[in-house]
Structures are given as structure tokens and as C-alpha cells.
Amino acid sequence: MIASEAADETTVGSDSSERQTDLRKLRLLLALDALLRENSVSRAAASVGLQPSAMSRLLGQLRDDYDDPLFLRTGHGLRPTPLAESLRLRVRAVAAETEALFGADRSRRPSTSVQARHSGWVGQGLSNAPPLSVRPSRLLEGEPAPEDFAAKLAGIGGDAAPQKRLARCIATIGTGAGRSRPLSEDEAEDALAIILAGEADPVQIGALMTVLHYRGPTAIEIAGFVRAMRRHIGAVEPGEGAADLDWPCYLSPKLKTAPWFLHAARLVAAAGHRVVLHGNYGEESEERHKLEVAAACAGIPICRSVEAAHDALSAAGIAYLPLSVLAPQIYRLLGLYRLMEMRMPLNAAIHLLNPLSARASLLGVANPSSRTISRDIALLLGTQDLTILGNTRDHAEFTPYRQTPLFRLVAGEPSDLIVPAAAAPPAELRTGLSSREYWQAVWTGAARDERAETIIMTTAAAALISLDGSDDFAAACRTARALWSARSRHPA
Structure with a gap:
């Protein structure tokens, strides 16, 4: 009996040791997946909640186990070795299955995290956009021989079926040097009109966006996309005077700061200018209705259509159009970022949508090449007055404590400014209020925050010089300060 019990204990100990080995291997595979995704020890560590030193130790164990360096250091981060590349898909499959198993467990819990609840931005939107509309996928026809290529494309006329016309566009730009344009x-x-009408094959959508991104879209191509988008939403025709200032605000869900620019837009509207905002805040974020929550708190009318926004401008002088209800198909197209991990040409086009054909526009564009192409697109679309804030991304909100280049069109002519950095006051320490509550408290005066107030006033000043064509930013700031002092502090 004693011998039997000892044998059982040996078996149990052996099983426990094997399980520990299996758990160690799983941990190493998850670390390898993070390293392959991020190409950086520090970023990989952050993505799985480890310290960089711990990730370095795991990488050392992986190298010992595989007897291969796995990653080589370069000036652009880690570069996988051929062995590591050969493991990428299999390791991703293991990691994805692990994530799915834990995700299934999380799905039985409340969906809103404690952090999101505390921020105050979680709320209900007008509606959820329907899925992206596409035609069923089909096998594409084989590529023609080189000598038949030009004749084949020329044979697809403007009256051809939508899929044929879209295939012609993909082939025109994606067939390689010497044969593409x-x-x-x-x-x-x-x-884009074919895609927005839901008549495109999903393979064609991915192919068009990928080849454009790889080659780099031209201003002419993006201008064509903007025209298709405007036609899709029934945008107001230019010259009808429906709005004064167009203010796109397409925010990344990674941006956790409060939307101070909405307070700036309220000041501009209070000065008698008709301001239309349009945008969204990510797709899958718990705070995806953040801008709608903020607009509702600020008393900014939230509109479902161009016609409703037109009426709101007449009544209130300001309106917000959520992209998910204004144009669900465009909204879902932008959401393909999660499948492709790249910013598509549509991201540049959406900022120039200008649904009510306002006479001036205020944009935020950080990338230098994107600023140039955005101004070129605006000229092609007939925009005469434009201001691009050169150190913000995706939305126009001034950063007064850094030197800010302003890339402008004034009466159709380039007219750039450089605004020097202001001295930054001490950061405010706030407790007891959510981000949304503090955002509201700054407007009502219940909280004083010099940094936030300066952001609001300088953002309003950038909008004002875009509207009047002035190059006196200091004077615009004085006007914005007067508007701030005279604001109605009552919450909406």
C-alpha cells in the first residue's frame, strides 16, 4: 500500500511538472506573438502588461529553446529572422485562440469597464450603423496577357456592370510599373460610388484600398472620393450659403483627453458664425458615442441628416452630424482599419467632406505630406478658405504650448503662419470628477483650469482667422477671450 501511494505521488508530481512546462511554453508563445506584432521589446511588453525587463528575459528563453536569435536589432526596431517569420501565423493562431477563450469569459461580464464608467463619456448614440454592404465574394477572372491588357481595359466602358468598372480601376492603378497610372x-x-452603393465585391474593396495605400494616392484621386462621398450623403451644393465653418472631428479611440474643441466651436457660434461639426470617435470603443454625449451636454443639436443640420444651423447656429447615422456605409469603410492595420485614402477624404458646403474649413493634420495633399485637394474641390492645424491629428484642436504651423488658404491662395509656443502653466490637479464632469465644470466656471481655457480660446482663434482671412492671430485670441468671458455659463 505504501509503495502504491508513493507511486501515485510520483505520478501526481510528474503531471504537475508537465503542466508547469506547458504553461511556461504557452507564456513564451504569447510573448513571441507580441514581439512579432510590435517589433519592439518595450511595446511588446506594454501590450501584454509586462515590464520590458521581463519581456527581455522571455526573449532570451525563446532564443535558447529555438536555438535561433529570432530577432535582429535594426535602426527601425527588431527584424524577425526567417525562422521567426515562419512561425508567425501558427503563433498568431495560438494567441488568437487564447484571447478568444478569455474573451468568451469576459462576454458574460458587464461590457463597460470601471475606467470607462468613471470617465463619464459612456452613453447612448442615435443608432448603431448597419454592417458594411457588399455583394457576395466571387472568384475573379484570371489576369490577361500583357499584349491584351490595354485592349481589355479599354473594352470596359462607362455603361459596364459596376463590378467590371471597379475591376478596371483596380487594374489601372495596381498592375505594376509601366502599365499602371x-x-x-x-x-x-x-x-467609390460603386462601393458606397453596396455593389462592390469585398475582395475588390480591399484590393483598391491596398494598392492605393501602397502606391500613395494623388490629390486628384482623393478629390474624386470626396465628390462620391458628398453625392452619397446628399451634400448641399456649393454657393448656397448653408454654413460658415466646416469642422471635421474624426477622433482616434486612443485619444483619452476631453473634447475641448467643442467648447471652442460654441464660442465661434456665439459670435454669429454657423458651425457644422461632423465626425466619430472610433468604432469598437466603449466610449464610441463620446462626441454625441459631449454635444448633448453642451446643447449642440445632434442631427441625422444634412437637412436636419441645415435646420439646426438656422435655429441654433451650430450642429453635429455623427458619421454613423449620416453615412453608415462610409463609417463601416473607415472601420476596415481593424482588418488592414493601415490608414486608408478615405481617412484623408473624410476630413474634406464639408456636408453643408461651408465657405471655410478648419482641419487638424499632423503629417507634413498629408497637409500638402489636403490643401491641394481643397483647391481641386473649390475651397477658398481653409486652415490646417499642423500639430494635431484627426481633429482641429489647438496646442498652445507647442509651436504650431498653420497651413492656410485665404481667398484660394496659400498664406501660412507660425504661432510660437506659449509658456505652459502648471497642470491642474483635479479629483472627484469624471473627465466629462470636469469638462463641463470648466465651461460653467465651477472649475478653473488655465491650460484648458487657453486650449479653448486659441482653438476658437484659429477658427476665427479661417473665417475672416486675417493673419493677426493675437487679435483673434483677444476676440476669443472676450467671447469666453461673455459665454453663457448655464449647463445645457
Whole structure:
């Protein structure tokens, strides 16, 4: 009996040791997956909640186990060795299955995290956008021989079926050096119109966006996309005077700061200018209705259509159009970022949508090349007055404590400014209020925050010089300060 019990204990000890070995291997595979995704020890560690030193130790164990360096250090981060690349898909499958198993457990818990609840931005939107509309996927026809290529494309006329016309556009730009060319504005408009009408094969959507991103879209192509988007939403025709200032605000869900620019927009509207905002805050974030929550708190009308926004401007002088209800198909197209991990050409086009054909626009664009192409697109679309804030991304909110380049069009002519950095006051320490509550308290005066107030006033000043064509930013700041002092502090 004693011998039997000892044998059982030996078996149990052996099983426990094997399980520990299996758990160690799983941990190493998850670390390898993070390293392959991030190409950086520090970023990989952050993505799985470890310290960089711990990730370095795991990498050392992986190298010992595989008897291969796995990653080589370069000036652009870690570069996987051929062995590591050969493991990428299998390791991702293991990691994805692990994430799915834990995700299934999380799905039985309340969906809103404690942090999101505390922020105050969680709320209900007007509606959820329907899924992206596409036609069923089909096998594409084989590529023609080189000598038949030009004749084949020429044979697809403007009256051809939508899928054929879209295939012609993909082939026009994606068949390699010496055989490809950029799309004309009309071709680009037709291509996106087919997609927005739900008549494109999903493979074609991915192919078009990928080849454009890889080659780099031209201003003419993006202008064609903008025209297709405007036609899709029934945008107001230019010259009708429906709005004064167009203010796109397409925020990354990674941005956790309060939307101070909405307070700035309220000041501009209080000065008698008709301001239309349009945008969204990510797709899958728990705070995806953040801008709608903020607009409702600020008393900014939230509109479902261009017509409703037109009426709101007449009544209140300001309106917000959530993209998810204004144009669900465009909203879902932008959401393909999660499948492709790249910013598509549509991201540049959406900022120039200008649904009510306002006479001036205020944009935020951080990338230098994107600023240039955005101004070129605006000129192609007939925009005469434009201000691009050169150190913000995706939305126009001034950063007064850094030197800010302003890339402008004034009466159709380039007219740039450099605004020097202001001295930054001490950061405010706030407790007891959520982000949303503090954002409201700054407007009502219940909280005083010099940094936030300066952001609001300088953002309003940037909008004002875009509207009047002035190059006196200091004077615009004085006007914005007067508007701030005279604001109605009652909550909406």
C-alpha cells in the first residue's frame, strides 16, 4: 500500500511538472506573438502588461529553446529572422485562440469597464450603423496577357456592370510599373460610388484600398472620393450659403483627453458664425458615442441628416452630424482599419467632406505630406478658405504650448503662419470628477483650469482667422477671450 501511494505521488508530481512546462511554453508563445506584432521589446511588453525587463528575459528563453536569435536589432526596431517569420501565423493562431477563450469569459461580464464608467463619456448614440454592404465574394477572372491588357481595359466602358468598372480601376492603378497610372477624378468618383452603393465585391474593396495605400494616392484621386462621398450623403451644393465653418472631428479611440474643441466651436457660434461639426470617435470603443454625449451636454443639436443640420444651423447656429447615422456605409469603410492595420485614402477624404458646403474649413493634420495633399485637394474641390492645424491629428484642436504651423488658404491662395509656443502653466490637479464632469465644470466656471481655457480660446482663434482671412492671430485670441468671458455659463 505504501509503495502504491508513493507511486501515485510520483505520478501526481510528474503531471504537475508537465503542466508547469506547458504553461511556461504557452507564456513564451504569447510573448513571441507580441514581439512579432510590435517589433519592439518595450511595446511588446506594454501590450501584454509586462515590464520590458521581463519581456527581455522571455526573449532570451525563446532564443535558447529555438536555438535561433529570432530577432535582429535594426535602426527601425527588431527584424524577425526567417525562422521567426515562419512561425508567425501558427503563433498568431495560438494567441488568437487564447484571447478568444478569455474573451468568451469576459462576454458574460458587464461590457463597460470601471475606467470607462468613471470617465463619464459612456452613453447612448442615435443608432448603431448597419454592417458594411457588399455583394457576395466571387472568384475573379484570371489576369490577361500583357499584349491584351490595354485592349481589355479599354473594352470596359462607362455603361459596364459596376463590378467590371471597379475591376478596371483596380487594374489601372495596381498592375505594376509601366502599365499602371493614377485614376482620373471621374474614375475615382465612380469607383467609390460603386462601393458606397453596396455593389462592390469585398475582395475588390480591399484590393483598391491596398494598392492605393501602397502606391500613395494623388490629390486628384482623393478629390474624386470626396465628390462620391458628398453625392452619397446628399451634400448641399456649393454657393448656397448653408454654413460658415466646416469642422471635421474624426477622433482616434486612443485619444483619452476631453473634447475641448467643442467648447471652442460654441464660442465661434456665439459670435454669429454657423458651425457644422461632423465626425466619430472610433468604432469598437466603449466610449464610441463620446462626441454625441459631449454635444448633448453642451446643447449642440445632434442631427441625422444634412437637412436636419441645415435646420439646426438656422435655429441654433451650430450642429453635429455623427458619421454613423449620416453615412453608415462610409463609417463601416473607415472601420476596415481593424482588418488592414493601415490608414486608408478615405481617412484623408473624410476630413474634406464639408456636408453643408461651408465657405471655410478648419482641419487638424499632423503629417507634413498629408497637409500638402489636403490643401491641394481643397483647391481641386473649390475651397477658398481653409486652415490646417499642423500639430494635431484627426481633429482641429489647438496646442498652445507647442509651436504650431498653420497651413492656410485665404481667398484660394496659400498664406501660412507660425504661432510660437506659449509658456505652459502648471497642470491642474483635479479629483472627484469624471473627465466629462470636469469638462463641463470648466465651461460653467465651477472649475478653473488655465491650460484648458487657453486650449479653448486659441482653438476658437484659429477658427476665427479661417473665417475672416486675417493673419493677426493675437487679435483673434483677444476676440476669443472676450467671447469666453461673455459665454453663457448655464449647463445645457
